[in-house]
Structures are given as C-alpha cells and as structure tokens.
Amino acid sequence: MKGSMTWTYVVHLLGLTACALGVPQKQAYRVKETVDPPTGWVQYSPAPADHIIDLRIGLPQDKFELLEQALYEVSDPHHHRYGQHLSKEEVDELVAPHPKSMNAVDEWLASHGIDMNSLSRSSAKDWVMVKVPVNLAEKMLDTTYHVWKHVESGVSLVRTTTYSLPEHVHDHVDLVTPTTYFGPLKGMSTTFHWSDAQPAALSSNAPPIKSASGTAVDASCNSTITISCLQQLYNITGYNSSAINGNKIGITGYLEQYANIQDLQSFYQEQRPDALGSSFNYTSVNGGQNSQNLSEAGAEANLDVQFAFGLTHPTPAYFYSTGGQPPYDPDLKTTTDTNEPYAEWLDYILSHPNPPQTISTSYGDDEQTVPQSYAVRTCAGFAQLGARGVSLLVSSGDGGVGDNDANATTTICKTNDGRNATRFIPTYPATCPYVTSVGGTVSIPEVAVYFSGGGFSNYFPTPLYQLGAVTEYLGHLPLNSYSGLFNRFGRGFPDVSAQGDYFRVWIGGKPAHIGGTSASSPAFAGVVSLLNDARLSKGLPPLGFLNPMLYTKGVKGLTDITEGNNPGCGTEGFNATTGWDPITGLGTPNFGLLKEIVLS
Incomplete structure (x- = not known):
C-alpha cells in the first residue's frame, strides 16, 4: 500500500513537472x-x-445561421432588406x-x-x-x-x-x-484549337439569324463567338458602361494560368477597339504569379479576362492569380504543395473592404474528391461574399453528368467511398448553394451544349429558392429514371447558362477557338456586371447573391433553353426542357429585359 501511494505521488509529480516544462501530455x-x-x-x-x-x-x-439568414434577406427582391448588404465588419462578427x-x-x-x-x-x-x-x-x-x-x-x-x-x-x-x-482542381475548357481565321472572317454577309429571344444575330456567330456576337445575342448592343460609378469586375486564376496583356491588346484590337490600350489590375494571392511571357499565356486565363473585360469595358477590371498547386518535390522542400486554393483566395478577398461586385471563376473539382468538411466551409465563405453584395458566378463543369460518355461500357463515374458504385459526378463549387452556377449553350437559336455540367449535389440539399423549380423538373422525370445515379434531394445545378463553344480568343500571339463552361461563366458575369453598372448609375446597391432574384422576378429576363442533353456515365444524361433543368438552368440572359427588372 505504501509503495503504491509513493508511485502515484511520483507519477503526479512528473506530470506537474512536464506541464511546467511545456511538454505535451x-x-x-x-x-x-x-x-x-x-x-x-x-x-x-x-x-x-x-x-x-x-x-x-x-x-x-x-453565428453562421444568422449570416445565412441575412444573405437570403438582402438577396430577396421581395424582402424589405433587399440590397442592404452587410459590411466586412458585420460579416466578420457573424462568422467569428x-x-x-x-x-x-x-x-x-x-x-x-x-x-x-x-x-x-x-x-x-x-x-x-x-x-x-x-x-x-x-x-x-x-x-x-x-x-x-x-x-x-x-x-x-x-x-x-x-x-x-x-x-x-x-x-x-x-x-x-x-x-x-x-481533388485535381482543373479549368473548365473542354475544347481548344488554333484558328488561322483573319478578322474579316468574324462577320458574315449572310442574312442575320434570329435568336430565341427575338434579337438579330450575325450568321457568323454560329461558328465563331465574339464580343459582338454576345452583345447581339443577349440584347446588350448599344449599352455603354461607366468607368467612374464604382462598379468593378473580377476574374479568379489558379494553376499557374497567366493572363497575358499583349494577347488582351490583340483581342481588343480585333473585337473591342475602343478598349485598346486599357488593361486590368493584377493581384497575387498566396504567391500566385502572372508571367507576361507569351509562351506562358494561359488559355483559361486569357479566355476569362478577354471576354469578361471585353464585354464590360471601361468598367475597372481585376485579375486574381492564386498560387497553391506546384507538384511536390522533396528536394525543393516546397511549402506550398496544397491544391486547396479556394480558402487561400477567400482569405484575401474577404479581408478586402471593397471587392468587385461581380466575380467569375472557371475552375472546379469533382465534388466527391473535395472532403465534405472543406466544401461546406469554403461554400460558407462564398456566402459571406454574397452577403457583402458580391455576385459570384462559377462554371458548371464540362463532363455532362460525369464523364461526357453516353456509350461507355466501363464508366469512370464511380464513387470513391469504398463502394465503387456507379453514380453521376457533380462539380464543386458549382454545387454550392451560395453561388450562381453557369452551364453552356451552343448555336443560334441556342440549344444546350453536350458537355454542359449539370445534376444534383451529394453534399448540399436543395435550397429553398430553387425548391419549386427543381420539384417541377423532377415531377416530369420518370420515377425510375436513372434510379440511384443521383441525389433527388440535392442542390440542382446549373442555375443559368450562356454560350459555351467556339469562343475566339488570343493566346500566345495567335487566335484560337475555345469551348467550355469556362467561357459561359465570364460571359454571364459580363452581363451581370453591366446590370450592376446600371443599378449603381441609378444610385441603387449592387445585385449581390443572384439566385433568389433569378428564381423569382428575374426568370422573365431569361430565355428558356428547351433542347439538348448532357450525356455521361453511360447514359444520355439530363434533357433541357421547359423551365429549369440540370443542364441549362433557367436559361440564358436577355440584358434588356433584366435591366428593366433590376431597375424596377
């Protein structure tokens, strides 16, 4: 007994000593x-x-639930708090x-x-x-x-x-x-080829084509999309934005994708000559670079900045290059081997008191490769941006419902949770309910482009703002259609769509054609930025988080796309149909109608 007491005392004394010395227990x-x-x-x-x-x-x-409540109230055009966005300090207080x-x-x-x-x-x-x-x-x-x-x-x-x-x-x-x-973070450019077409080929002597919204569009736009094509197709022609009303537009860049200024000037000379000589503000986040060597010009970055900034000139433009995915090399002792850049970019942009009112990102991961905890957490960061009055648009992905293959006998659409079950593969952050996800269309009149990512999240439930639209779509879907392949109770995506193929860009000093929802997102973002420009010029606050408005009064300013499908995972995928669908969302923008709606 005595020995036992002595041993207990010694152990206790050693424990106290260890604590005093800071040794972890x-x-x-x-x-x-x-x-x-x-x-x-x-x-x-x-x-x-x-x-x-x-x-x-x-x-x-x-207090995130209070932040979410505020987000929906300031984003709902029928709520008395609509447009009363929170300050940086107010958001910080709610998420601290x-x-x-x-x-x-x-x-x-x-x-x-x-x-x-x-x-x-x-x-x-x-x-x-x-x-x-x-x-x-x-x-x-x-x-x-x-x-x-x-x-x-x-x-x-x-x-x-x-x-x-x-x-x-x-x-x-x-x-x-x-x-x-x-997760292998990737850009959303699905097609890419060089083009020797000269500027003269960017217009046609053929009779104009009438779009589904009734606008007249140059016939050449069926094979080559330019700034002029988007202006005609989306009823933007004749609108001039301001350089001094406080409106700004931003583009995110990852994976060492560099936006080349010389290429931007070539693009402007060809498609937006009044913008020639202007550029963008570049910000390095987490060590991100923006080399101006023409040989390092990024197809993704050039596409994004040329069309987003070309549509909105002279609105001040911002390009954020976020570092974070070099390959691991133990000899270099790299300290940035992570490919989790969303949090890095959010750290920066949320610390900034006045971020751009419209931001587009054309990068994403297969949702299942992103740990749910990380997806939920970064999605909450996007909610903070929305509450502060930022419209965040993201590409919906380029794999259809998974791998873009309708005839695959051995599909890669498998779960990575150990079950190896066949399942559609949604894309993150397109599945985050606090962003506006943009799918792709093609041709005039527009139909859904086959690669347009779309479906339903396995992480996030259907948000209230789209519950009616999603329920209606599923109500017309045969009950056993694709049974077990998707989550019928998940957040549906995309929300909207825009042209997504045959975009003529300049890369490395030469013209090229690119396709992907990476083209659709900056195109739609350009329209949103012009809407913000119109509101700010009238003394109104920016639109902020778009979805509650788009799924209510805003739907009348969108052109419904009812043809096309997005094959994948050995299936034909989902069909475009009347109303919302998981390939083109609510449809493509009509700037003239949307402007009337958001100014009313």
Whole structure:
C-alpha cells in the first residue's frame, strides 16, 4: 500500500513537472475525418519528416445561421432588406469563432510548442494558419503523412487518409487542411484549337439569324463567338458602361494560368477597339504569379479576362492569380504543395473592404474528391461574399453528368467511398448553394451544349429558392429514371447558362477557338456586371447573391433553353426542357429585359 501511494505521488509529480516544462501530455484522440484512398492515387513513400506543411485549422463559425439568414434577406427582391448588404465588419462578427473555441485551439497548439506569434489568422479569425514540419503535424493530428502520386498525371501530393484531434479540441475545430483533399482542381475548357481565321472572317454577309429571344444575330456567330456576337445575342448592343460609378469586375486564376496583356491588346484590337490600350489590375494571392511571357499565356486565363473585360469595358477590371498547386518535390522542400486554393483566395478577398461586385471563376473539382468538411466551409465563405453584395458566378463543369460518355461500357463515374458504385459526378463549387452556377449553350437559336455540367449535389440539399423549380423538373422525370445515379434531394445545378463553344480568343500571339463552361461563366458575369453598372448609375446597391432574384422576378429576363442533353456515365444524361433543368438552368440572359427588372 505504501509503495503504491509513493508511485502515484511520483507519477503526479512528473506530470506537474512536464506541464511546467511545456511538454505535451498524452491526450485521448478521436478520429475527425477519414477517407478511402481515391481512385487513381497510389501511396508512394512516407513524407519526409522535415517537409513543411502550411497547416490551416478551421474553427466553427459561431453565428453562421444568422449570416445565412441575412444573405437570403438582402438577396430577396421581395424582402424589405433587399440590397442592404452587410459590411466586412458585420460579416466578420457573424462568422467569428466563439472565444472558447479560440482558447481551446490556442492551448492545443501551445501544448505542441507552437509560438502564438508564429500563427496567422483570417479576417474573422475563423481560420488559423501555421507552418509546421511533417513530423510535428503527425503528432498534432495523430496520423501519418505520405507522398501520394496520381497515376495518370504524375502529380504528387503530401496527404493522409485520416486524422484525429484530442477529445477536448474536437468540437472546437471544423477541419484541418491539407489532410484528406486529393481533388485535381482543373479549368473548365473542354475544347481548344488554333484558328488561322483573319478578322474579316468574324462577320458574315449572310442574312442575320434570329435568336430565341427575338434579337438579330450575325450568321457568323454560329461558328465563331465574339464580343459582338454576345452583345447581339443577349440584347446588350448599344449599352455603354461607366468607368467612374464604382462598379468593378473580377476574374479568379489558379494553376499557374497567366493572363497575358499583349494577347488582351490583340483581342481588343480585333473585337473591342475602343478598349485598346486599357488593361486590368493584377493581384497575387498566396504567391500566385502572372508571367507576361507569351509562351506562358494561359488559355483559361486569357479566355476569362478577354471576354469578361471585353464585354464590360471601361468598367475597372481585376485579375486574381492564386498560387497553391506546384507538384511536390522533396528536394525543393516546397511549402506550398496544397491544391486547396479556394480558402487561400477567400482569405484575401474577404479581408478586402471593397471587392468587385461581380466575380467569375472557371475552375472546379469533382465534388466527391473535395472532403465534405472543406466544401461546406469554403461554400460558407462564398456566402459571406454574397452577403457583402458580391455576385459570384462559377462554371458548371464540362463532363455532362460525369464523364461526357453516353456509350461507355466501363464508366469512370464511380464513387470513391469504398463502394465503387456507379453514380453521376457533380462539380464543386458549382454545387454550392451560395453561388450562381453557369452551364453552356451552343448555336443560334441556342440549344444546350453536350458537355454542359449539370445534376444534383451529394453534399448540399436543395435550397429553398430553387425548391419549386427543381420539384417541377423532377415531377416530369420518370420515377425510375436513372434510379440511384443521383441525389433527388440535392442542390440542382446549373442555375443559368450562356454560350459555351467556339469562343475566339488570343493566346500566345495567335487566335484560337475555345469551348467550355469556362467561357459561359465570364460571359454571364459580363452581363451581370453591366446590370450592376446600371443599378449603381441609378444610385441603387449592387445585385449581390443572384439566385433568389433569378428564381423569382428575374426568370422573365431569361430565355428558356428547351433542347439538348448532357450525356455521361453511360447514359444520355439530363434533357433541357421547359423551365429549369440540370443542364441549362433557367436559361440564358436577355440584358434588356433584366435591366428593366433590376431597375424596377
């Protein structure tokens, strides 16, 4: 008995001494997140112990439900708060973590010897960022990191398939990255070919074609889309925007896609001569670059800036180049091996007091490759932008309902949750309910382009603003149609659509044709920016989050697309039909009608 008491005393004394010295105590851990190794990735080797990871820790946003409520109220044209967008400070206050969560996380980090001065925090303090070596991250998260290689692309990443947190920290952390995110972020340009056509070929002597909305469109627009084509097709001709009313438009760039200014001048000379000599404001986010070497001009970036800025000139234009996806190389000890750039870009744009009122992004992942915790968290960041009066448009994807193959005998549309079940593959962030997802059309009159991404989210439920439209569509769909292939209760996408093929751009000093919903999103964004221009010139606030308006009074300003389908996963996909559908959404814009609606 005496010996036992002495031993207990010694253990207790040692524990106190360890605490005094700051030595982390053995804590009870519980798994926070775990995934099956995703298809196409193989474990290559243990991650080097001294490899530096930019660890990001997401704390629960204490009053997000109030932020969401405010978002819908200020975005609903029938609500008395419509247009009364929140300030940066008001949004930060609603998403700031509870002090208990901040204290719990700070104490956990300190217990591992991390100096509080080495931390950085997001504007609302809901993200904590710290650089740590792999061996420390493994202790903190009770896990083992490996170098993983993607068989097809050869890209390597440092990742783990599971991580844990101490019991007392569990409820104070939403997620930690980089951990289980293997998503191959990609641009949405599905077709690309060089064109030797000279400027004279951009117009036709043939009789004009009448669009579905009744506007007359040059016959050449059936084979080559230009700024003039979009102006004619979407009833923009004759509208002049302002350079001084405070309106701005932004384009996001990822994956070392560089927007070339010389190419932009060639594009302007050919298609928007009054813009010749103007350019855009470039911002580097997380080390993003924008090389002006013509050989490094990015097809995606050039497409986005040329058409979005060409449609809206002289509106001040902004291009954000976000770094974050170089291949892992242990010899270089890279500290930015993560391909999770949405959070990086959100950190920057949410810290800015006056972001552009309209922003377009043409990048995305297969939803299932994005951990649900990360998708939910970054989607919440997009909600913050909407509440502050930003209209965020995103491409719906270029795989139809999955792989764009209607005749596949061995489809790649498989779940990566261990079941390997055949299922349609939605695209993130197009499935986020707080963005406006843009699908693609082609030809005049317009029909759905075959590659237009569309379907239903497996992460996010159908939002209230589109419940009626989605319910009506599903009500006309045979009950057993594609049974088990999609989630009938998920957020439907896209919301709207625009032309998505045969866009004539300049890349590397030469003209080319590009197709993809990466063309549709900046095209629709250009129309939205012009609507914001009209409102600001009348002393009205910007539109902000568009969807509650589009699914109500705004639908009368859209041209319904009723033909076409988006094949994939061994099926014909979904059909375009009267009303909303998961390939062209509510339809394409008629600027003249929309302008009347948003100014009324």
